[in-house]
Amino acid sequence: MFKFKSPSRKTLEVMSEVAKGNGDKDFEEICIGKIQSLTHKDNVRMTSSGNNSIFIALSSVEGDIIVPDEGAWHGFRQIAKFLNKNLITVKTDDGLIDTDYLDNLEISDDSALIFTSFAAYTAEQDVKAINRYCRNNGILTIEDASAGVGDREGRLGCKSDIILASTGSPKIINVGSGGFVACDEDEIFKKTSLPQKLSKTTNVVCSGIDSELDNVSEKLELSLNATEHIKKHIPDTLHASKRGLNVIIPHENAKSICWNLKKTLTTDKSGMITTCPNYNRVKQRAICVEIKNLDYSCLKKENLEKIIEEVNNQLQV
Known part of the structure; x- marks a missing residue:
């Protein structure tokens, strides 16, 4: 059985101490400083959730909201x-967003x-090209970097x-709740x-975020490397x-294969297999x-090999 991602022991201990009233640090301000460094943005606001972060960002837009036709987050549309x-x-x-497709749209000003940083969590967007096109055409870019921070x-x-x-x-910064919005334009x-x-x-949530930010780059890199290894060994x-x-594998029998994989690739909480x-x-x-x-702790080679073996076995049935 695999372990579902949870906040680190250190993070939980820090949050527990703050919840007990121990210490007088302003963790919100500490988080803001660290996020400014990570995002290269001047202004940061901490929020109670990712969806509230989206709500704040979209509330600032006067014109149309453009969303990908798939591979994003349904909360954008809602x-x-x-x-x-x-x-x-x-x-x-x-x-994956191809800016040529944006040329075919009638988009209002502002x-x-x-x-999202990764389309469907499986493929990095060409953020540089997207931003270059949008800035040349007066379109604001909003990146949900829940999976791309660090x-x-x-x-x-x-x-x-x-x-x-x-x-x-x-998420990569994993506290159980909370979020942030960062930008240059006040x-x-x-x-x-x-x-x-x-x-x-x-302040309790911010103390956890502060703890998680300390090694967010290492955690993201570990996850990226694990996914790369699996992609190399599944056709x-x-x-x-x-x-x-x-890792997404298109297949006509996806429903039955996912059903079988959910029995063998189990976790202690929510699952790791999604059906498309x-x-x-x-x-x-x-x-x-x-x-x-x-x-x-589950991203060790022997665990990755088990995932590869189970998926390949099902694909060959």
Whole structure:
């Protein structure tokens, strides 16, 4: 049995001490400083959840909200509709944004494109190209970097106009709740003072985020390397050459294969196998092995080999 990702013991101990009233550090301010360094943004607000971070970011947009047609987070669409924003869907290549597709859209002024650092968690977006196109065409970019914070390559979680993240489970910064929004333009926060007030988090949560931020880059790298190893040893994976945090295998018999894998690749809490079609992943039939859900202690070679063996066995049936 594999272990589902949870906050580290150190993080839980720090949060426990703060909850008991021990210490007088302002962890919110400490987190803001660390996130400014990671995202290269001047302004940061801590929030109570990733969805509240999205709510704040989308509340600042006057024009249309552009979302990928798959491989994103369904909350983008739900929150945009709740805010009564005009929603535009851009075609993708299995979740990857090709800016040529944006040329075919009628987009109003002051619009924004919101996307995740990794399409369907399985393939790194070309954030540099996306931002270059959007800046040349007056489109704000909002990157949900819940899975991209701390990228050692410096390509994710720092290039877009607004960087936001969830620090809930099982994200890279894993506290169980919380999130943040980061940007350079202070005007964005001036326009969203009310949703910010409704999304305050606690010093306890911020103490956990502070602890998790200390080794976020190492944890992301470990997960990326594990996924890369598995992709190399399972045939016909989607976006096989791209960095990612899960493995997606298109297959006509995905439903039955996933059913069987859920019996053999078990975790102590939520599962690690997702069945597609699924907007948050891909809209075709596929098996998704969620490496991002696994505790870092499970990302050892012998465990990765078991995943490879079980998946390949099912694909050959």
